[in-house]
Amino acid sequence: MLNIFKVLRSKDGSAEGGMTGQPTGDTMTIEDLNISYGTNHAVKGIRMSIPLKSVTAFIGPSGCGKSTLLRALNRMNDEIEGCRTEGAVTWKGVNILDPKVDPVALRSKVGMVFQKPNPFPKSIFDNVAYGPRIHGVADRPELEKIVEKAIKDAALWDEVKDRMDESAMGLSGGQQQRLCIARALAIEPEVILMDEPCSALDPIATSKIEDLIEDLKKQYTVIIVTHNMQQAARVSDFTGFMYLGELIEFGDTEQIFQKPREKLTENYITGRFG
Numbered sequence: 001m002l003n004i005f006k007v008l009r010s011k012d013g014s015a016e017g018g019m020t021g022q023p024t025g026d027t028m029t030i031e032d033l034n035i036s037y038g039t040n041h042a043v044k045g046i047r048m049s050i051p052l053k054s055v056t057a058f059i060g061p062s063g064c065g066k067s068t069l070l071r072a073l074n075r076m077n078d079e080i081e082g083c084r085t086e087g088a089v090t091w092k093g094v095n096i097l098d099p100k101v102d103p104v105a106l107r108s109k110v111g112m113v114f115q116k117p118n119p120f121p122k123s124i125f126d127n128v129a130y131g132p133r134i135h136g137v138a139d140r141p142e143l144e145k146i147v148e149k150a151i152k153d154a155a156l157w158d159e160v161k162d163r164m165d166e167s168a169m170g171l172s173g174g175q176q177q178r179l180c181i182a183r184a185l186a187i188e189p190e191v192i193l194m195d196e197p198c199s200a201l202d203p204i205a206t207s208k209i210e211d212l213i214e215d216l217k218k219q220y221t222v223i224i225v226t227h228n229m230q231q232a233a234r235v236s237d238f239t240g241f242m243y244l245g246e247l248i249e250f251g252d253t254e255q256i257f258q259k260p261r262e263k264l265t266e267n268y269i270t271g272r273f274g
């Protein structure tokens, strides 16, 4: 598989550029992250370490910068004209915001699932085989193995195993979203970003995705944005509360919801605004 880091390795094998001196083995570390759209300063001086192999949720009222922050983690903001990012995000000893890091390769390691399920108008099989094919897997038995594993990991296999050649557009919304998760898993990411992945789904489909997130964290790092506080409380190990572009508080989910340190966090989680 791709190694996004090789471009940043110097001859002696040490990483160059973006080293921060912090232990980075088990976290993704955000330092002084500022993101603006023109004159709109959307993310303000965020510093935090996101633990790997766990679920981190970002909550906060609409427009507080959650999606902007999330998109920084796989450089999706690069695609938005007029969006300027400063600061560092260190993962595995490399600053992934460094222009020398190839964003396409990065996105194969840091996958993303969006708010509205967005399957391609192709068969169920071809949706999930799409990424591996792009990365050069052409052998049919190998593709079948990868596709089956990804769909199983996305808790969708039993529902689709007999209709792999049917169009993905015929699936329900919840199934489509799990298919999009399978599509993301098929390229073997290590981190999965989810931006309000249940907001278009009914409660039953939502609870299936929540169960799935619980499973995924054994193998992957999951970072989820949600405006649904109950969802954050149910699925996440760590929660960050954002307000007007700032990270007000970050900690254990239980602590954030039961003993918030900041008055603003308390006001938000008790429903006084937002």
Ligand SMILES: Nc1ncnc2c1ncn2[C@@H]1O[C@H](COP(=O)(O)OP(=O)(O)O)[C@@H](O)[C@H]1O
Binding pocket: 037, 040, 042, 060, 061, 062, 063, 064, 065, 066, 067, 068, 069, 080
């Ligand atoms: N693509 C974009 N172009 C210009 N401004 C944007 C874009 N996306 C978000 N913004 C602005 O950045 C701020 C934060 O938005 P966003 O990150 O979408 O917040 P949230 O996800 O918490 O609702 C808002 O002021 C929003 O208008």
Ligand SMILES: [Mg+2]
Binding pocket: 066, 067, 068, 195, 225
């Ligand atoms: Mg958003």
